[in-house]
Amino acid sequence: MAQFNEQSGELAVKIVYYGPALSGKTTNLQALYQKMDPKVRGRLMTLDTKDDRTLFFDMMPVFFKTAGGLKVKIKLYTVPGQVMHESTRRIVLQGSDAVAFVADSRKSEAAPTLAYWKDMVRNLEANGLDPRALPLVIQKNKMDLDGIRDDEFADLARSPKVPVIPAKAIQGEGVLETLGALLSLCYRDLDQALGLAKRFSLSEKEFLGSVFSRVEAR
């Protein structure tokens, strides 16, 4: 659950981009960094330790104040995709409020995609998070390549149905849509738990609008 400080009126939300190595998680964050208004986002921090890629993940903060006076801080993370970084993935996933599963949608990648999905479910559970209740979207990435699977990830079974969003992250397509869909689910979750609309007169429209302010103009 998001960290919420009633006294200071601060809400901290954690969003994690999960997926196999080279599925485009960092590309997503880079595209968001490019597209978002510098006023609402911080620097994109990339932790890589050059010699060994033990810790290879990215982090970008997004922050804004609502008209109702609520201070919202959304932190976007990617997990290291390499198989060996299992423990780092688990650490990054800790306390997350929503997860975007970035999948390489080529047919040839179906097996690793399924394996990482299961890996994610396992790691969510290890962190005490319920994979069936957590806001989740699947990004059907790399649609610009050949050999794209024609299903909507039927093998990643889960109920209720997870939104699948097509994307070409490398061209910046579908990146905002993915974050938008995720934030929308996330807002509804938080609204139910904290009463964002009632108590802080923060609507879903304002919540998303603040994150994506001036995006169209850029």
Place this chain on the structure above:
Amino acid sequence: MKVQQSVLLQATPLGDLLDLRSFTEVCHSFAELYRIGVKVFDDAGNKLVDVKIGNADFCGYLWQTADGRSQCMATVQRVKTEPLPDEPVPSTVHCFAGCRYAIQPVLYEGDVIGRIVFGPFVPDDLVALPEAITRLSPELDEKLAASYMNKIRRVPQATAEKVLKHFAEILDVLVFTGHKNLLTARLHIEAVQESYREVQEKNRQLEGAYQALKELDRLKSNFLATMSHELRTPLTSVIGYSEMMLEGLGGPLTAEQREYLQIIMDKGESLLGLITSILDISKIEAGRVKLVVSDVDVNSLMRDAVATVTPHARKKGLRVAWQPSKLPAVQCDREKVRQALINLVSNAVKFTPSGGSVTVDARSDGDDRVAISVTDTGIGIAPQNVGRVFEVFFQVDGSTTREFGGAGLGLAIVKSYVEAHAGTVKVASTPGVGTTFVLSLPVMASGPAALAVRASPTAAAG
């Protein structure tokens, strides 16, 4: 499985994001350059850096008066606690003595994590000493105070704010870099701890599985020992009564009846042999075998072993021979070594086709050992199996339709018994040509040795 809370979820105070020693150096050089003092506080009001320049005489002079002291302290308090907006804009605190402080929040990821204080400086629009100073004390020398004030940098407010903004931008980079380094270092440790925890968990599971297997193995040995004993008792009666009938104790028999009885007895004997070896191996595995050592004549051992298999060998059309030797008596457990030798000779007979031969002989093996070898002209053992023939239950041909029977215990028993005497057993074989087993035993017993069956994991599982 619970993951401990990560540094990613914790707020970090400004002091932990900076290397304070080198940051203080940066502040010093900045203060030198602009001739304005620099202070940096974290969001809890802790002073991280305090560089004073030019104001010591002026402030010290005013501090001498009680009123000046209290007003000065009030100014310092305001500088430290004046509420700041969470935006990168400067605020100003006026000192009662006409000086000013420019203050800007240190922002990181939208949060105020501290403040930078520039000052005191004298605004360039201040023309005379403020009245507040002259009111402090009648003894205050205004000229002296003015000369002290001249040592403080006189600068337009806008310039001071510009410098402050510049400094804040530098600090922002330092904080970002510091945060990145901190996360890298702490996450490295967290990742290692997490992996370690994971490995430990797996180790615990493996240890549990291992203990369960060990317990199963012990139960199996117990079961075998008990069952062998229970099977032997009725079997002894079957053999005994067959023998009595053959001897005519139950009345005259027809030739056909005698033949049948003989078969019952033979099969009974071979079943008894099999059960005995299971009992032996389970005793060995349970560590319940003790050696009874005496002086034993090697020739008698060989004679005995050959005599035991001769009837069977004759039936198969094999020649079994042994060479008497003039070796000294060997200190060993007669029954165990005899059994070992019989197992080897029976094996030789079993795996040698009709027309072949089995030879047993003995010789000295160095000064203090005796080697007894059993050589056959049998089917031999393939090289990849040579190393495994001593394993419990191992059979070169493990199929149910195999040509040669047996439980796969004979050689394991040989090895255990021989090693219990601190001896060795070796095998050399050429498929299709024949096999030689060599037992080597020390002439003098060297005290009790542990009896153990070296069962491979696969053999134990089978």
